[in-house]
Amino acid sequence: MVARVGRTVLVVEDDFSSLEVLVLLMRGAGLDVVSASDGEEAWAKLIAEPGIAIVVTDYMMPRLDGVGLCKRMQADPRFSALPVILMSATLRDRIENVPQVVSVFVKPLLFDDLLAKVQSVLAKLAKGEPET
């Protein structure tokens, strides 16, 4: 994997309130955050925002879901190395072997755990270490 330069977190969530709160909490924790409410909007943000270093996305979303977003990123060399954290309320068998996915958080999740994972990924990226 090739590390991208940047510290921005792209948060993708179709549930309005969850998205608002996640963004609020992440900004409160000192992170740069951009947000999108589905996979299609996230794809547009990825193209438009050069500093995105990690994607935190919901699985079930309208138009383009989280796994669909991952597959589209995988097919594009600009984003194929971008780590993804998936949030899901569903079972995890359908998201096996999506290479970008470094972690799956089954909801309800604890923000501190999610934040710790995001910060750990960002720290490794900053050191140029691959995220596995």
Add this chain to the structure above:
Amino acid sequence: MSEPTHETHEPIVTERLSTGVQGFDVVVGGGLFRGAIYLVMGRPGTGKTTFGNQLCFSHAREGGRAVYVTLLAESHASMLKNLRAMTFFDPEIVNHGVSYVGAYKALRDDRLKGLLNTLRRVIQDEKASLLVLDGIAPTRAMAESDTALKEFIVELQVLGSMTNCATVLLANMTSADANGPEHTMVDGLVELAFERTSRRTYRTVEVIKFRGSGHMLGRHEIDITSAGLVVHPRTEDLLDAHLESHPQTRVPVGVPQLDEMLGGGLLSGTTTVALGFSGSGKTTLALQYLAAGCDAGQNALYFGFYEPPSYVLTTAEQLGLGLREHAARGRFGIVWQPSYEYGIDALLERLLREVRERGVRRVVIDGFDGVRLAAADPERTIRVVSAITNELRALDVTTFITDETLSPYGPEIATRVEAVSALFENLILLEYMTVGTELRRLISILKQRSSGHAMSVREFHLTSHGMQIADDAASAEEILSGFNVFGGKHLRRSRSSIV
């Protein structure tokens, strides 16, 4: 299928946190849920602020961190000053487990978004696991629309869930006003209220909604004491109706002729009511019953409303009963309270606690009317007493209750509580008769469930050695055939004449 390369974080397990409010966790089946949001409403004076602070201090004492956020409310200094009288208050915990934050400026300047961000900040900064927001009314007033308020509530709910922080909103309103988004969207709705009867004013709590757990319906009486709120769950809902039974033995009453009339004594675990007018000898018989138990090595309890402990012990002493000595040895106890002091649930909670703690096998409730007067809702009296007698039976306690009849003479025997005859296993009637100008006393057993008993009426006397019952029915026969009685009527009566 190959193994996934990612790690998986399981969903958080929703834990419950104890409120520290005695009895409340019982009503909600085990405390508040971490990450859930609750609305506690009530008019001023119903105990919302005490409840909120009690939660905070209890939570901090158990190692959690609580934040009490005020909007347009009394100053923190004033609140803390008032809290100092409460035993749950601990100044050492303030700012080291319980923090007080004013958020009105954020609400006024940036409306609901500003307030939400402030709450987010205090939760993150303080690592709070309990948040109390005192004053939903200013939040509602500053909301641009109902939708904005709804968004705020949902976001607060999500914030609590993601940070595993229980949120309690305190609102100065009643369930009659409970039609806003804050009522429909929260995980739990609790109402604190005042209730008034002709006899007394009391506080209640009602859990209207509680997601994730069964809860006890209806209004439960509460007291605000120096220890904070104390909830008395409704006795009939609290006590298990399916209880184990014990093998029954005969329990001597302490009056040999009465034991003979009963077939050897009362059956253990049963409840007996001694019915009679004032002065008919109910308390004397009750004291003899208690003394007989203590003499036989059983722990006994007098639970009364009218005779203070010193009077009870002196009366027993005058009858030659050794209850004072038994009391000194811890075998005999007296619990006395004025009849208006407690609600019925608090009262019977007290009775059960004493019975359990003292290992009591014989209990006397001297004055069923005291229990009746404690019930704000008279319709509950029978249900509550039935639940208590079931519980006492399960504890193998043999209960003796005195109940005053409304008149000294027949032909009808009226009591203040309906259905007394159906409620209890055994009924003993003590009554007066006039023969010429002389008052005479008679005793009869109207009922002893699951056992035969003497069907004859006997005369008895109250002497310096207690109740002395005639060995046979001869003197009672003379009295009852004398015809010189109230209204000139013959006073033979049947069980069905109890009303």
